[in-house]
Amino acid sequence: MAVGVTATGVRGDRARRAGVVIFVGWLAGTAVATRAQDGEPTAQQRQAAAEAYDRGAAAFLARDWATAAHWFETANRLVPAAPALVQAIRAHERAGNVLRAATLAIRLEARHANDRSARRVYEPLLRRAERAYGRLDVVCEGCTVEVDGVLLEHPSFFVEPGTEVRVVARFRTGDVEQHVSLTAGERRELRVEAPAPPPSPPPVSQTPEQPVPAPAQATTPVSDVTTNERDGLSPVFFWTGLGLTVAAGGVLLWSGLDTLAGVDDYEANPTPEGLQRGQAREMRTNVLIGVTAALGVGTAVLALLTDFDGSHRRERAGFTGWHATVGPGAVGVAWVGRWP
Numbered sequence: 001m002a003v004g005v006t007a008t009g010v011r012g013d014r015a016r017r018a019g020v021v022i023f024v025g026w027l028a029g030t031a032v033a034t035r036a037q038d039g040e041p042t043a044q045q046r047q048a049a050a051e052a053y054d055r056g057a058a059a060f061l062a063r064d065w066a067t068a069a070h071w072f073e074t075a076n077r078l079v080p081a082a083p084a085l086v087q088a089i090r091a092h093e094r095a096g097n098v099l100r101a102a103t104l105a106i107r108l109e110a111r112h113a114n115d116r117s118a119r120r121v122y123e124p125l126l127r128r129a130e131r132a133y134g135r136l137d138v139v140c141e142g143c144t145v146e147v148d149g150v151l152l153e154h155p156s157f158f159v160e161p162g163t164e165v166r167v168v169a170r171f172r173t174g175d176v177e178q179h180v181s182l183t184a185g186e187r188r189e190l191r192v193e194a195p196a197p198p199p200s201p202p203p204v205s206q207t208p209e210q211p212v213p214a215p216a217q218a219t220t221p222v223s224d225v226t227t228n229e230r231d232g233l234s235p236v237f238f239w240t241g242l243g244l245t246v247a248a249g250g251v252l253l254w255s256g257l258d259t260l261a262g263v264d265d266y267e268a269n270p271t272p273e274g275l276q277r278g279q280a281r282e283m284r285t286n287v288l289i290g291v292t293a294a295l296g297v298g299t300a301v302l303a304l305l306t307d308f309d310g311s312h313r314r315e316r317a318g319f320t321g322w323h324a325t326v327g328p329g330a331v332g333v334a335w336v337g338r339w340p
Helices: 002-033 044-060 066-076 082-094 098-111 117-134 235-268 272-305 312-316
Strands: 134-139 144-147 154-157 163-172 174-181 185-189 220-224 321-327 331-336
Touching: 002 154, 044 066, 044 082, 066 082, 082 098, 098 154, 134 163, 174 185, 185 235, 235 272
Parallel strands: 134 185
Antiparallel strands: 134 154, 144 163, 163 174, 220 321, 321 331
């Protein structure tokens, strides 16, 4: 009995190795056929695909159908090849996952329709699946398709009758989501258009903004070229200042006389009270001296600025003489008045 088991194991190991050799030979042929294409698999990808296929074959011989299907699909994902896809379909069928096997059969037909051995696998399976399930073909340009959160490698798949699935078509400009439910034997084509891209921001104008011209203003005479003098002050200011100065001078004179009288009184009767009264009188006199002096200076300045005879005002009222004017964008000198 032990010998029989050993012989069976040897035959299984030989069959697995033979399958791996066939798969590697397929990969080599695929590499030669696609050598000029940009999508040619690398040597590392072919090596990884061969190792995944070997693991799938070992699990298949051990009747671990789910594990075998996983590794066969992995090998096909690394380097698409009909042998790996055929073995994945067979493993799913033996595991009872006919829905997944039928979906892989759609992919096998799309990629390897001219392969006779592949046709013998997918044709009878598709005939059975098209009666038992609903088939959805998603048609979109430049998109990837997700079904219930799982990214599909092929946009056509089978679904359980009456089960609603969430289909998301992802574009560069955004996602489009739809919910679909099919009946047994129903085949539907779902066309999805890419959403419009978001509006681009308005272009930034490169033209500098033109300054808004300031409103025109009337020209204003700035100075009289002939006289170089300002209008004099009204004589009222001078006479007011003179009156205050005279009044302050009168108070100062009284305070000075009172202070001198206090000095005489203190010398005749030197008491502390007399000293305090004398100091207060002296302080008062000093303050009045300062006030009177300030008023005198101010009155003298007013005398210099006062137009006592009104000649400047008469000349300004007649606008007679040479005048310089400055306005927006213009400077000029002109004679205003009657010419003698």
